[in-house]
Amino acid sequence: MGEVRNFRVWRGDADGGQLEDFQVEVNDGEVVLDIIHRLQATQAPDLAVRWNCKAGKCGSCSMEINGKPRLGCMTRMSTFEATETVTVTPLRTFPVIRDLVTDVSFNYQKARELPAFAPPAGVAPGEYRMQQVDVERSQEFRKCIECFLCQNVCHVVRDHEENKKAFSGPRFFIRAAELDMHPLDARTDRKDLAVEEQGIGYCNITKCCTEVCPEHIKITDNAIIPMKERAVDRRYDPIAWLGSKIFHRDQLDRPAGHTTTGVATAERPASSRQPDAGSPSTPAEHAASHQAQGEISMNWHREAPAGQAAPVGSDGRLPVTEFTGQMAGAQSPFGDDVPLPLPVDDINYQHPSRTDEG
Structure with missing residues (x-):
């Protein structure tokens, strides 16, 4: 007969849910997935969980255990204190389908x-x-x-x-x-x-x-x-x-x-080549998009002069004078008059905030 341990499991679907408390028997050598299966057999027959091999080789039983992403079949109950409540939740990055199963x-x-x-080219399968x-x-x-x-x-x-x-x-x-x-x-x-x-x-x-x-x-x-x-x-x-x-x-x-x-x-495939709504679809639009992204990443805390393209001739090649003359380095995003490392007071970086915070 094993000891009774406290479990807290997230129950719900895409519309919402909550953590529910359970007391369940735990035996020596068992893993978290064993306890989930015992909950299904004894207290929560409708508890949804994805699993397959129970040997750490299929990756199906991914879940978050006490806030850390782990495999349920590879997390032994002996790693937790006897008085500790083990909290099991679905992966937070992906949409919840039901209970511990995510999309x-x-x-x-x-x-x-x-x-x-x-x-x-010229090498057929089996000839590698x-x-x-x-x-x-x-x-x-x-x-x-x-x-x-x-x-x-x-x-x-x-x-x-x-x-x-x-x-x-x-x-x-x-x-x-x-x-x-x-x-x-x-x-x-x-x-x-x-x-x-x-x-x-x-x-x-x-x-x-x-x-x-x-x-x-x-x-x-x-x-x-x-x-x-x-x-x-x-x-x-x-x-x-x-x-x-x-x-x-x-x-x-x-x-x-x-x-x-x-x-x-x-x-x-043709399906992967279809442009998404609002995405650039022509080479010119791609170039403009890449340039805009480059300006955003370069000017993350202040405005800086844009770099100049190399003076390529009509034949598509650089002139000899470009190789022999004094070549200036790339423009610094901090400007030419700013000493490095930057003083702490001069750094005004702001981490992007989520728009759905409220």
Whole structure:
């Protein structure tokens, strides 16, 4: 006979709900999912919960236990004090369907938007040959069980509903990094896609996704940060930029049919190519949108002079004098007369507030 423990479980649906208190028997070695099942069998037969393998490999039983996103089947009751009330709630980032079941279709939509593995030309299925050393870096990301705990805890998605359209989240950043590291993936625009389509620039690497990963994938250190570095190198490294202007590598690296958003229209489903209402649909509108976003991010606390484009000639190349003359650096968003580090009194950054607060 086990001991009786206090449980508090959220009950409700999309229209609202509340926490309900239960007293339930707990035996040695049991996990939170066992207690949920016992509640279903003895006190709350209509309690909804999603689960499948009960072995920490399907990711179905994601929930928040005492405020922390966890897997119900991998959270042992022995980790809590005997007098502690264990509170179980649904994932807060996604809409509630009923009780502990949430609508995670956002993640599957983002998965459809990510281009799949592109095999190299002339290599048929079954002819791939790789050594273990070729896949060591990306193999870690294959452990993902798509529990979406990292998606749930990511504050870019969790705290700002307006970001969901332009932000894929950490689960799909590691997928993009895996494909970019894959020695046989033929696409050369993975880094462009990560910036322009997935919104990896929104991530400010707080590592909260790594902390909750049940498979202990180093999401931030091994996937997001390297992907950010490669994207920045491709776009802003002065040597790479100079080489792209001399050899037009920025054009040679892009596959045929590549659009300004980094996705070839012939390679994406028609449903994913339809522009959303109010979104830019032409290259000119995309360019204007990107410029506006750049101005917003640059002028986050004060106005700054806009940078000047390089003086490219009619042939599309820089003049020789541009290489030999004194070249000025990029405009500082703080101005040329501001010492760094900035005095604390001069920083007037304001975090965006949610519009539904009241």
